[in-house]
Amino acid sequence: MVKIKIDGVEFEVDEKKNLIDAAKDVGVEIPYFCYHPALSIVGMCRMCLIEIEGVPRLQAACNTPVKEGMGIVTKSDRVKEARAGTMEFLLANHPLDCPVCDKAGECKLQDNAFGSGTGHSRFEFEKRNVPQEEIGTNLIINHNRCIVCYRCVRFEEEKVGVSNLGLFERGNHSLIGLANNEPIDHNFQGALADICPVGALLNNKTLFKSRVWWYKSHSSVCHGCSTGCNVTTNVRDNKMYRYMVKENHEKGMFFLCDKGRFDLDWMNENRLFSYLDSGKSSTSVEVLPKIANLMKSAKGIAVIGGAHESNENLTKIKNTLSSISSQLNGKSILFEARVQDAQYKETEQVDFLMTKDSHPNTKGALDLGLTTSDGISGIEAQLAKGSIDLIFVIKEEIPSSLIGKANLVVLDTNLTQSAKSATYAVPIKIFAEESGSFTNKNSLIQNFEKSMEAPKGLPSSAEFFEKLSVSLVSKEEALLGNR
Numbered sequence: 001m002v003k004i005k006i007d008g009v010e011f012e013v014d015e016k017k018n019l020i021d022a023a024k025d026v027g028v029e030i031p032y033f034c035y036h037p038a039l040s041i042v043g044m045c046r047m048c049l050i051e052i053e054g055v056p057r058l059q060a061a062c063n064t065p066v067k068e069g070m071g072i073v074t075k076s077d078r079v080k081e082a083r084a085g086t087m088e089f090l091l092a093n094h095p096l097d098c099p100v101c102d103k104a105g106e107c108k109l110q111d112n113a114f115g116s117g118t119g120h121s122r123f124e125f126e127k128r129n130v131p132q133e134e135i136g137t138n139l140i141i142n143h144n145r146c147i148v149c150y151r152c153v154r155f156e157e158e159k160v161g162v163s164n165l166g167l168f169e170r171g172n173h174s175l176i177g178l179a180n181n182e183p184i185d186h187n188f189q190g191a192l193a194d195i196c197p198v199g200a201l202l203n204n205k206t207l208f209k210s211r212v213w214w215y216k217s218h219s220s221v222c223h224g225c226s227t228g229c230n231v232t233t234n235v236r237d238n239k240m241y242r243y244m245v246k247e248n249h250e251k252g253m254f255f256l257c258d259k260g261r262f263d264l265d266w267m268n269e270n271r272l273f274s275y276l277d278s279g280k281s282s283t284s285v286e287v288l289p290k291i292a293n294l295m296k297s298a299k300g301i302a303v304i305g306g307a308h309e310s311n312e313n314l315t316k317i318k319n320t321l322s323s324i325s326s327q328l329n330g331k332s333i334l335f336e337a338r339v340q341d342a343q344y345k346e347t348e349q350v351d352f353l354m355t356k357d358s359h360p361n362t363k364g365a366l367d368l369g370l371t372t373s374d375g376i377s378g379i380e381a382q383l384a385k386g387s388i389d390l391i392f393v394i395k396e397e398i399p400s401s402l403i404g405k406a407n408l409v410v411l412d413t414n415l416t417q418s419a420k421s422a423t424y425a426v427p428i429k430i431f432a433e434e435s436g437s438f439t440n441k442n443s444l445i446q447n448f449e450k451s452m453e454a455p456k457g458l459p460s461s462a463e464f465f466e467k468l469s470v471s472l473v474s475k476e477e478a479l480l481g482n483r
Ligand code: SF4
Pocket: 145, 146, 147, 148, 149, 150, 151, 152, 153, 176, 195, 196, 197, 198, 200, 201
C-alpha cells in the first residue's frame, strides 16, 4: 500500500492499481468509458482526465499507476471543463434515443452525461445515420450509438482469441464492423453487449424484453458449468429474465459465456409442478407411500446425480439418507453424483471461461463424499447383478444403461423426458428458488441468494428426502398401532 492525496485528502491505496481503481476503492469516482479492468489500456476516450500535481497537462487516470506521495485533483474547474468537452464530442453525433435504447438505465453515456455533461448541445448539423446491422447469430450493432471505445475489439482479441471485429474508416466516419463478413458465432456475444458501455452492441435474445429498472436483482452464481461465474440475477414477475456479470476483481471474474448467460428459459417454462406416477399427474399423498414401500422392499438403493444441487441440500440429503438406511436396518444406499465423463476428470476448459463439466457443484458433491469408488459403472454392474433395484435420479437424464432395469424415481425441476418415463417423478425447486452455495472447480465455495419464489408447496430435493423419511416412519407407526 502507498499513500496518495486525492483532492487534498490523504488515502492509503494499493500500489498495483491505476488511478481509476485506486480512487474507486476509497470512494472517489473518476468517470471513464474505454477502461476495463480485465482488458489492456488504450486511453482512447479521454473521459478520465485528471490533474496530477507537478504535471502541467491533464493526464488519463486509466493509464497512470499510483505512486507513493503523488497528489491528484479530480474535481477542479480544469478537470470539469475537460470532461464536459469530451462529453460534448461524444454526444455530437450520438442519437438522442435513450427512450428506445435497451441500454437505458445501465448506460455509461447516460451516467457520465448526467455527472459531467453540460446538458445542452451546440451541434447544429445533421447527425450521421448508419443502419443497424446483424453482426452475430445473437448480436446486433447500432453504429450511431458507438463511441469507438474499442472495448469490443480488445475483448475479442485478448480474451476470446479471435478478431471478428475491427475499426474501419476514420474520424466522423469511424465504424466498428466485421473484419471478414462472417457473422460472429462464438460463446461470448452476450459479453460483447455487456462490456459495450453504450447501447451499440445488443443481443437479440434479450432485446426489448424489459426496462432494466423493473428487475429485482440478487447475487448469485451461474449454474452452467463448474467455473461458477458470479452473476446478478434480474427477475421480473417471478421470472428469470437475465444474468448479468457480477465482477469479482479478487478472483478475476469479469465475464460470462453465452451458454450460462442465456440458459434461463428452463427456469420459467415447462416446469414440473406435480408428482407423476408412471408419467401421469398425481399427488405427494399418493406417491410418497408408494416410494416408501419401494424403498422397504428394495434389495439395494442408489441415488445418482445431485451436482446441480447446493451444498446445503446435499448435506441434508446425505444425513437423511443415512438415517433412512438405519430405519431400513442398514440397507445399502449408494450415492454417486458423477454422471458425466467430465465429472471424473481434472477440469477441462472448453474456452477461456467455460468447462466441459456442465454441473455447478460437482466439487461440492465430491467434497461431501457423495461418490462411490467404482462410479456410475459400478452402479450399473450392481444393477446387472440385481443387488440394486431402486434408483433415485436427481435432475439428470436417466443414463440409457439404467432404463428399464430398475424402479426409477426422478427428482426434477422440469417436465423432462426422464420425469415422464420414470416410475415416479418428484417436482423440486430450482436452485434460484433457495439460497445456498456451490463449490467451483477451484474449490471456491460461493454463496448465492434466493432470487425467485418457488411455486407454493414445491419441496427442494432435500425436503423431498426428509418427507420420505417421515413417510417411512409414519407408515411403520401406523402398522404398529393397528396390531
Ligand atoms: S461497439 Fe460498443 S464496445 Fe465496441 S467500440 Fe463501439 S461503443 Fe465501444
